[in-house]
Amino acid sequence: MAAKAPTIIDVAKAAGVSKSTAARVLAGLPNISDTARERVRAAAVAIGYERNTLAAGMRSGRSGLLGLVIPDISNPFWAEVARGAQDRAAAADLSLMVMSSDWDPATEARHIQALRRARVDGAVINPVSDQVGDLPGAGTPVVLIGSAAEAFAGIPSVGSDIHHAVTLGMDFLVSKGHDMPSLILGPPSRLARTRFLNVVRRHCIARDRDPGDLAIESADYTVRGGRAAMHRLLARRTVGHGCVFAANDMMALGALMALHEAGVNCPRDVSVLGFDGSPIGACSAPQLTTIAKPAREIAARAVSMLIDRIDRGTACAIEELRVHLPGRLVERASVADLSAAVRRRA
Amino acid sequence: MAAKAPTIIDVAKAAGVSKSTAARVLAGLPNISDTARERVRAAAVAIGYERNTLAAGMRSGRSGLLGLVIPDISNPFWAEVARGAQDRAAAADLSLMVMSSDWDPATEARHIQALRRARVDGAVINPVSDQVGDLPGAGTPVVLIGSAAEAFAGIPSVGSDIHHAVTLGMDFLVSKGHDMPSLILGPPSRLARTRFLNVVRRHCIARDRDPGDLAIESADYTVRGGRAAMHRLLARRTVGHGCVFAANDMMALGALMALHEAGVNCPRDVSVLGFDGSPIGACSAPQLTTIAKPAREIAARAVSMLIDRIDRGTACAIEELRVHLPGRLVERASVADLSAAVRRRA
DNA sequence: GTGAAAGCGCTAACAG
């Protein structure tokens, strides 16, 4: 068993200076003689000193820790978010604690409590619960991400522009000659679902279609859920399912599986449009056409904003703190071009 | 701005007892009068007290933090590992810091330094560098995961039994009537690659084939890399590529893409066998047949072992601390059954 | 420029 980790006192002793001189050098403060700086640096390296961020944080009130709470780390989209946040945090020399809430408000609450206890300097959270009481430890800066974020008054947020993104998808479907898509949405209780659905409804109304005719199935944002939902959709024989718009890529992938299992050819018989832009969508067959959200940028931006708030306090007006990043269409192979087919026939 | 977080002193004051009595109650120690316990608990809840784990850790020498260093959080296999570790850590009321090394030794080193500075109580690491100097902060318990783990003498490890897993794959290919597979392996410098390759070689020798005839391409464990490698393999016209064995699922998925792009039907013309058991393999077309490694169990086991070592010190013999979990064949649709075809013809 | 001293919030010995 190695001896205890060397402290700043050990460094000071080895360098023959006082604790505070050593501290100053190590913190890179000015007003230090070159000799002292030299000797302290050498001593630190020599004895393998590594600053104890816990102890430092204790005194300075900064733990150097950031939290990230996302719904599902095994979903490649959220994994990308984690990557983006991680990288941005590391660039600021901050450590990130990533926690997966599993879409469960209770788990989310436990994670948030853990972050509070760890005295994180701030947290980026994708809220699962639509109503949250004390998301942060009172006074801890928080930045929300995701489509439901704006529901929380007074908390800054960054996310994709869901109205724009869904519209992008609907317009694309129309441009390819599709009519109203059937929908595979997330769990009924989620606010994100409502927002997604409402954009679709608005689109229907604008094109003189009855939103009430929309075939809708709900799932839990997983491949398995999307697959089951697609099967249910197929069982509804009264509705035509020329195309399906899924609210995330995992469910879209599940829909693809279901179609394959049911012997329905995609995109020839049924088209599928995803929503996320998971890199993994490029591996399905047919490759998934999807609306990509800039996962890494969203995360990086959220962390930047968080760091800003930590440093500058809650200075800026909240209105400036609603960032919307545009989605972008990634056209691959799961949506058929009916317009071309129509043209060909003519 | 909210006031500073309440401390144990605030609780004590509110409950009308001393700091240590409050501490005892909060720590659940015995020898406390029911009245005191009652009042402290009530006071804690009333003022919203939340223990400061940093401060606590400072005194007790335990930070309550665990580290996990994996190569790539966006790879679903490693995401599963993260999940497993996270869950196990949470069960022990420990927080986990997950870091992605990106297969880069320098990044890995930085992450490990961050963990050391955060004074994690222990860390689970998948070593990227085959030779590592001071992996842990001297004295910090470490458990290694992954196939290269055993190369580190004196550090306990848990991983899949790579010999068993690769053999499983080779035997399966043979049972389906395939001969020697072409290989898509990881980067040349990685120890894991050598071990994988050597099992294949041994298999060749046992079946009177010349290992020198093996067609081998290297990639970086990504979809993109696997795809490029498969294209290169296809370009080698001198070798027959009845089947390809990839060293991880992402590369196998990339191979599937390449095959599709080249107009080669899988599994009819070329079979592909993966290695990992990423859940996402079920979404490709054809669905990926693969050797599944128990990601969550590996991670959970590693964390359990780590906690054990933290609690009990470095007590047990290292020999007992090499855990190998068996892989398992997940037969889906990317490997053709040539034996059946042969039988049918007869 | 440098050192001495006072805590940050908590736990762990000690006494009572």
Next chain:
DNA sequence: CTGTTAGCGCTTTCAC
């Protein structure tokens, strides 16, 4: 059973 007293390793006044 409970209160008092030291620190954990660091930062941060405040003197010199």
